[in-house]
Amino acid sequence: MLCDVCKCNDAAVFLTQIVDGKMQKVNLCEGCSKEKGVQDPTGFALADLLLGIGAAEEIEKGGSSTRCPVCGFTQADFKKTGRLGCSSCYVAFGEGLNSLLKAMHKGTAHVGKLPARAQKSLALSDRMKTLTENLRKAVQEENYETAAALRDEIKQLESQLTESK
Amino acid sequence: MKFQNLMASTGEWLRGEGPHHQVVVSSRVRLARNLRNRAFPGWAKKAERTLILELIKPRVEELPEMQEPFSELLQDLSALEKQVLVERHLISREHAAKSAGSAIIMNRKQTLSVMVNEEDHLRMQSIRSGLQLRQAFKLVDKVDSALEAKLDFAYDAKLGYLTACPTNVGTGMRASAMLHLPGLVLSELINQVIQAVNKIGLAVRGLYGEGTEAMGNLFQISNQTTLGEKEDEIISRLNKVIETIIEKEQDARQVLVQKRPNTLWDQIGRAYGLLTYAHAMTSKEALNLLSVVKLGIDLGAFPEDKRLAIDQLFIETQPAHLQKSTQQKLNAEERDHFRAQIIRERLKSFPKPDISKVAREPEVTGNSEPEKNE
Numbered sequence: 441m442l443c444d445v446c447k448c449n450d451a452a453v454f455l456t457q458i459v460d461g462k463m464q465k466v467n468l469c470e471g472c473s474k475e476k477g478v479q480d481p482t483g484f485a486l487a488d489l490l491l492g493i494g495a496a497e498e499i500e501k502g503g504s505s506t507r508c509p510v511c512g513f514t515q516a517d518f519k520k521t522g523r524l525g526c527s528s529c530y531v532a533f534g535e536g537l538n539s540l541l542k543a544m545h546k547g548t549a550h551v552g553k554l555p556a557r558a559q560k561s562l563a564l565s566d567r568m569k570t571l572t573e574n575l576r577k578a579v580q581e582e583n584y585e586t587a588a589a590l591r592d593e594i595k596q597l598e599s600q601l602t603e604s605k
Numbered sequence: 606m607k608f609q610n611l612m613a614s615t616g617e618w619l620r621g622e623g624p625h626h627q628v629v630v631s632s633r634v635r636l637a638r639n640l641r642n643r644a645f646p647g648w649a650k651k652a653e654r655t656l657i658l659e660l661i662k663p664r665v666e667e668l669p670e671m672q673e674p675f676s677e678l679l680q681d682l683s684a685l686e687k688q689v690l691v692e693r694h695l696i697s698r699e700h701a702a703k704s705a706g707s708a709i710i711m712n713r714k715q716t717l718s719v720m721v722n723e724e725d726h727l728r729m730q731s732i733r734s735g736l737q738l739r740q741a742f743k744l745v746d747k748v749d750s751a752l753e754a755k756l757d758f759a760y761d762a763k764l765g766y767l768t769a770c771p772t773n774v775g776t777g778m779r780a781s782a783m784l785h786l787p788g789l790v791l792s793e794l795i796n797q798v799i800q801a802v803n804k805i806g807l808a809v810r811g812l813y814g815e816g817t818e819a820m821g822n823l824f825q826i827s828n829q830t831t832l833g834e835k836e837d838e839i840i841s842r843l844n845k846v847i848e849t850i851i852e853k854e855q856d857a858r859q860v861l862v863q864k865r866p867n868t869l870w871d872q873i874g875r876a877y878g879l880l881t882y883a884h885a886m887t888s889k890e891a892l893n894l895l896s897v898v899k900l901g902i903d904l905g906a907f908p909e910d911k912r913l914a915i916d917q918l919f920i921e922t923q924p925a926h927l928q929k930s931t932q933q934k935l936n937a938e939e940r941d942h943f944r945a946q947i948i949r950e951r952l953k954s955f956p957k958p959d960i961s962k963v964a965r966e967p968e969v970t971g972n973s974e975p976e977k978n979e
């Protein structure tokens with residue numbers, strides 16, 4: 441049996457994991473198992489390995505663009521390394537990545553920690569919505585004094601929003 | 606802090622006696638973070654990696670948790686020194702392979718380590734002794750919050766923290782515990798346990814080697830998924846499974862004591878004999894024998910105050926530690942001799958196994974009342 445990664449040496453390490461009822465199998469040669477850090481408890485997950493093998497095809501099928509406009513990373517690079525080039529690659533290869541993430545994880549959306557920065561801009565944009573709505577009402581009611589005050593506040597908020605970006 | 610000082614002191618996680626330390630050696634939580642609009646380390650050119658390092662390193666060093674840190678560029682460490690850090694689980698094997706543009710910063714107690722430009726720009730890791738995943742997370746979460754105030758992390762409203770590898774996206778968190786499971790291995794139940802745990806989306810593997818071939822009966826359990834679940838939920842799920850494994854391990858040990866005492870005392874006696882008298886010992890043999898003696902301590906056959914000596918030998922008999930302490934390069938045969946010599950010296954005052962102590966008070970777990978057994 442040939443190694444799944446280099447496809448030239450005989451496989452010597454056989455791995456099977458069952459993750460959420462799905463069986464994952466990988467056969468590796470001595471060299472690739474070392475290189476992929478199979479012996480390293482901190483780095484290794486079978487899903488990681490599978491990424492380098494089947495994942496790139498998934499992305500191709502997804503019909504996403506072939507090159508990240510920000511960092512120049514290509515689908516072929518992903519196929520080789522199983523890693524992405526930069527955070528914008530998630531946008532560039534978005535569609536294909538989605539089905540991959542779905543297969544790999546519990547869900548498709550993050551529900552964990554929110555950085556304070558994101559929290560703050562979330563609060564600011566909520567406030568912005570309220571102010572804009574109030575302004576619309578004030579103008580409708582021809583309440584020009586209130587409208588002017590609201591415009592000032594919105595301007596201030598806008599500059600805060602761009603700062604927090 | 607210099608490398609010498611680091612070598613001289615054992616990490617706190619090894620010395621500590623955390624909860625369930627008879628089965629859970631240590632708990633670790635790692636967070637992966639990246640800077641926005643920068644190529645990930647594997648794709649960035651050397652100049653960009655260096656720039657990223659210069660952005661991150663001072664921010665990490667000024668953290669209150671990092672007073673007088675051990676902070677080194679990977680290019681300034683020898684291959685042997687890097688290997689020592691790997692053997693102590695302070696850096697990953699991948700990180701040890703890095704040089705220009707990568708760094709390691711850790712606190713004096715060796716409980717918090719930050720890798721810069723590993724697979725991600727930042728990998729922050731906290732280690733505690735015993736089962737303390739929540740405490741480990743708390744520290745690394747605090748460090749993350751302090752750093753995000755000064756660094757612009759790549760974060761997406763839908764996908765969460767963006768990482769070089771899609772397997773880490775979302776929380777970027779990997780929580781893991783190192784388990785010592787000689788009871789389950791000796792009673793040949795370990796593969797059953799591994800399969801059951803894999804089925805529920807957690808990974809278990811031998812710390813050195815796979816499955817039943819795990820050396821030193823040491824196993825690592827960790828979460829496989831990082832997206833679609835809160836950090837807290839991931840840790841709760843892990844804790845629950847680990848507690849079940851602890852119970853199974855303690856049950857297996859009790860069954861051995863009661864149903865197969867001869868096999869058990871034979872194993873402990875042989876391990877003691879070989880460790881105290883052998884003149885050549887491979888790393889694998891040493892780990893396996895030390896594991897059996899550790900089990901002997903848990904069961905009461907050796908005095909409790911000998912635990913630290915054994916736990917330290919697990920680390921200090923590893924190849925890079927041996928070579929670092931002799932200050933010379935050793936071939937495999939020389940290493941085996943030197944390893945046996947160190948073990949013999951350390952165990953000079955180690956008492957013989959006393960089985961009568963076990964029969965009188967077979968302590969089942971570290972926390973529960975010892976069961977009386979005539």
Ligand SMILES: [Zn+2]
Nearest residue numbers: 443446469472
């Ligand atoms: Zn191969």
Ligand SMILES: [Zn+2]
Nearest residue numbers: 508511526529
């Ligand atoms: Zn990119």
